[in-house]
Amino acid sequence: MKKILFVMFMLLISAGAFAQETIVSFSGRLNGSEYCQLDSVVVTNLESHWSETVVYPDSVIVLSVRMGSDVTIAESQGLLQNVPNPFNGETRVELSVLHCENVSLRLLDVTGKVYAQYDGRLNEGTHAFVVTATKPQTYILNAVVGEKSYSIKMVNVGDGGSCGIEYAGFSGNIKTKLTSSNEFHVGDNMRYVGYATIGGVAVPSIVVVQRQQENEDLVLNFYYPGQGTLNGHDWVDLGLPSGTRWATCNVGASSPEGYGTYFAWGETFNKAMYDWDTYIYYNGLSFTKYNDSDNLVVIQPSDDAATIIWGDGWRIPTVEELQELFEYCNHNWTINGLILTGCNGNTIFLPASGDRCTSNVYNVGIEGYYWLSSLDSESLYYAYYLFFSSNRLYLSSLYRFYGLSVRAVCSPEN
16 A cells, blocks of 8 residues: 555744644555545634634644744645646646755656666755656656655656656655644644545544644544444445455454464464464364364354454455455555455555464565455365465465454445
């Protein structure tokens, strides 16, 4: 999944010689998983009874209680949308940098193929680039600034003669966009609500109300038809023929980027050691369940981590459901995971959570391992799982004692 472009609200508090700074970062998220650009954010101080609307996407608000100072809203670091868009072979894009940083820009298609790249070191300010492309299609321009990543989508309708990213010069300092004299104090009760254009309609986010005191990253969540919840956990309809709904998070995780809990196949709990000695269905000589005599080749509800932890209706996906997912969804490796986009435009993100063996965790951020509900038909020692990395994707089988992630599914009737 592309790195979320933060809408940053910087609250600067000063009193005489003593200064304290609180930085609260905001991002828009659509249907629990997909990045959603904010059109505006309404910031309300419930203590002082004032409200300000940030009517620019991806902005910074600076609040100060120093006597006589103002509240200012300025651009944040990140990519601005290219102009024009769609473009006829050539377009211009600007990148704002808050501090002197190493910068890398890449022009990719939706499969992750790189068409052009720029690498350099840029000073604080806004910098312009000219991007050219030959093939009419949708491109993704990704910018890595220090350790942060930003992306925008661009649509080319012509032939620019070549694919390239050329530095076009310094565009100017970070600009102040709005000024206000409203007052803010640490501990004030604040209300935040974002607005985004979804399907041509301005949609409000879920309202966040809290006493703002410490640095924090907050997500403004947007929802529209095609998404819902079951037992308090979000699902997304990807437009699959079966109607199967995929969870937005791994079991045990609180966000799409979270790795969640690692489970051995058929176990429903986390543990410190993952090997045959600690696997509950193996006694050192034979299997006590899911063996040759009990004819169980699919996880039963009582042993399904998704069912036990998230409740009835949720379950570990089948091999057929996984095959359907990849047949009808586009998949694209991005930073630390895999984005899958359904034919209806809805998406889910599978983080590369790695795997657990003995007491160790391996390949975090590099490879993804997810259990499926069936045993390998050729050996009771193995169960099926999904594997993916930046350049590989396949269905295989693995020893049942390994600790892997679980991404749950539910049926339309649930």
